[in-house]
Amino acid sequence: MSIESRLVASLCMLPSPPEALLSVDRLCVAYPLEHGNALVVRNWTASILRGQVVGILGASGCGKTTAALALLGLLSPSARVSGSVRFQGVELIGASEAVLRKIRGAQISLIPQEPLLSLNPVIRVVNQVAEVLRAHRQIGAAECKDRAKSALAQAGLTAQDLQQAYPHQLSGGQRQRVLIAQALVCGPSLVVADEPTSALDAVSALEIVRVLRSLVRTAAASLILIAHDPRLLKAIADRVLVMHDGSIVEEGPVREVLRSPRHPYTQRLLRSLRDAAERPAKTSAAPLLSVQGLTKTFQRRGRLTASGREVRALAGVDLELRAGQTLAVVGPSGAGKSTLARAIARLDPPDSGDVLLEGRRPSQETIHRRIQMIFQDPGASLNPRFSVAEALAEPLAIQRKQSDLAAMLRQVGLPESALSRRTSQLSGGQKARLALARALTALDDRGSPCILILDESLASLDLYVKAQLIQLLSDLQKQRSLAYILIAHDLSVAAHMADEVIVLSEGRIVERGAPRNLLQSTRHPHFQALAAATLALEENA
């Protein structure tokens, strides 16, 4: 079929043409609440043709995963599903377990999120792939294992010892490949990939997505790719459906939708990516923070043996930071970024080296008032039993200060009414703001410049909220001339926010410079890959 006729068929709301592999008609999923129902998926209507790659784009919580699970009848029994989903002529909604069991994994398969949590921790990965085959085909054990091995190899996991490994011994990207092998081993006609790269860094993400595309093409199957990052969809999808609050608000060929979106929500979503904060020129003043020769070694004890392994987390790190400046620290996982952050904030004191504040070694109390850290998962840094007021007042009580709680909340864009709510009731973005407000409360407000360390704090937020938080942070920086140390593995955030970027690898600084310069002309191999991937994802953005 030509592109034009595909366009016409997909935009048309009439009954789908006979070659449609999957046709969904007014799918609704509701969960009963105390009063009324919570409608998670509203009137979803779409059709997927053979060999197509369809992307589903939307912010987190908009119902994408729920819709995918509804297709396979995997929702909890309390969910109420209505509408029609026809797969190769067979109606899936309300079908018996026996029918669904045959379809799952063999004809429609799901690649789930969270690779570590989606694999059985006590079974070797090759056996996990083989089990899927054994559940569907009457083949002997040995042959199942052989086919499993070749499926893993096709997904990119070729080494024998990797195939025989257990999930926790593999990296995130390798686990994702296992999930892909599991999904494709029975040769399904439709693959649903639910955010396959959200837990990965940019290099692995691009690779995974490319592997997926080639495998699906070889198998002549269709692919539904669910993501919240439009750059991924641009890489491999033919069509895209934009979801907001349970319903499809826009659909069409991917390049068209991403270049000139029509729905206001899509426009907002895409614009948030392009906004870059303005970087005013910095005057060269004396450094606020000066770190010299920081080292830290960990003793890793085996659980059952007495011998330990020495891990050198930091091996001599120097850096400088000025008031009003943002420094980004990037590097592969395990490079020592978090250790560096905790060493500067003196949560885990370094073995040797100096951390000087305005040229002097600060006392414990000074550190508490001038340097604060915001953790990777802002929600986890708030005690769920506390109310917002109690969480905000805690540093005040410890440091014996007074402050206006409502004003603190307003500063970060939270309403005063939030004071009486439990911290566990806030959304992800609100928790991040609260953690920020609390850190600001602890900092000295008598005018001395302070330092805020953000340890991958923005990574767990979705694009939309992330953009808002970045704006808030840069506003605060201008107001209070705060200095930020930003630890990130998402280079685009670093590129937008930082004045200077440091690349950390195995405890050492291997490169430093202004972000744009580094992106163009870096020499460090990992950073090169990272930079290339980021640029590739951002082309034409």
Added chain:
Amino acid sequence: MLRGYLLRRMLHGFFLLAGISILSFVLLELAPGDFLGEAKLNPQLSPQTLLALRERYGLDQTLPQKYIQWLGSVADGSFGISFAYNLPVSQLLWPRARKTLQLTLTSLALSWLLALPLGVWSAAGRDGWLDRTVRIVTSILIALPDLVLACVLFFVAVQTGRFRSGGPALPVTILVLAALPMLVRHVRSAVLDVSSQPYVRVARSHGIAGARLWFRWLLPAAANPLCSLFGLSVAGLISSSLLVETVVGWPGLGPLFLEAIAARDFYLVIGPVILSATFLIAGVLVGDLLLYAVDPRIRIRQ
């Protein structure tokens, strides 16, 4: 790796046993009333025997010396002497220990062999008729104290004329009924905990279901807490067996222990204490080895 682990645990066990024995000897010193004083000795012992005993066990020496003499007796296998029976303790202990082991090992095997499938089926058919029945019956049995269970079953056996003195059927039944409900509950709970993990839904999404899902996929993942439970179940069984042996009249370690306490027969008191600790430590070790075999996360962490 495994050998090193095994050796370390056994060494650890020896230290524990040594600690327990030392503590027992120390308590003896603090105890009011005479344990090793001559007034407590069997008045039928001849003066020569008394002299020999005093020399052999250092009865009039200091505490550390008494302990070392006792260690010597452990080394040559006699474990001290029973003043009431005028026999080496080991001669009294081993036959009794065999009888107790007979009971405890049978009950241990039976209760686990029954608990695993019952727990898994109960979890698999959650809220179905099997699950509900299992939950009600285990709730009732768990609440029933072991002692009461033993008395009631003994009573029933005697009244219906089924009681055969010296037969193992009644004590094993009591022990299994005492241990089984808790095991079933824990197996069920462990399996249910695992069944809410994401990888189980993923397995279902691949079409894995039924017995394959529950026994091949879920049970191994749930094995971790169950292996720790194994050691605890051994501990519970040993304590329960003391009560059951007393009620039913089974000639095991329990009644011997009680006799020794009442008679203030010191070395005969220490013997069962050390022996029961050994059984328990061995049971916990087996549990840990099972864990090592079943959970790769423990293995690999070395």
Added chain:
Amino acid sequence: MKQLRSNQRLGTTGLICLHVAVLGAGFLAPYDPAEQNRAFTLQPPTRIRFVDGQGQFHALPFVMGVDGRARSLRFFVAGAKYRWLGGPSSRIHLFGVDEPGHIFLLGTDEFGRDQFSRMLCGGQISLLTGWLAALLALGLGLGLGLVAGFFGGWRDALIMRGAELFLALPWLYLLLAIRAFLPLSLSPWTTTLAIALLTGIIGWTRPARLVRGVVMSAKERDYVYAARGFGASSWHLIARHCLPETYGVLFTQMALLVPQFILAEVALSFLGLGIGDPAVSWGTLLAPLRQLAIVASAWWMLLPALFVAATAWCFSLLDNEGERNGAVP
């Protein structure tokens, strides 16, 4: 009461009734527990009738005396002297029958003592021991668990090594071994206290381990690190962030430990190493069941065991985790 589930309400009600009955044992029991009636050894429970030999219905229940004459049940009779909780004394009992009639609701033992009275009075010692021991064990466990979990290091190692020593022995063997070193016969109150103390001291390990586990994971939470970043002292961290996490564990442990320690006392007395004559506890009530002859002929001697079971059952109803308790230390 409203927040509790139905089985918890049932359990709480049962326990309240039980404790009230035991506290008022002297009043509720028709006879003195130590009073022996040599003429009435091993009597089955007295039958309470409403219809007499002539077929006449009496509104007030009565019993048949040995002389064939009916004697009505009377309320608020004068009987043996007793003390309310060791304080003021009284002679009024809730119910009784005139001499020479007898009302042995649960029969008598081999010395002619009324089992019903003995059961009520025996509950005082058994319950008291259980509660005292549980409070002691929980207090010790909480303190040691907090220290071990929060501070770690040598304190943790020391406390855990100590716990291992206690746990290396099966609990009954441990209890008996320590009991063995105390004098065999002590006065009843001393024995009660001693048993409570013993059981409590050896029972600290499980609560301590659970508290330690809770504290260790609580202390690794990000919000504790954040509070450290504000300059919080250890005391603040323990009190504000760790301690509230332990409340759930403490409550569940309480509901588990009290019945366990009651049963420990019962086991000890049953084996002859707990409370001795003339005092009475539930364990001494069960002790005659060790004799085959009694089990074969006097079925009513089993009834106190069912009462103990009912008590344990009420405690188990309090367990609000129901089927999800995986409380493995």
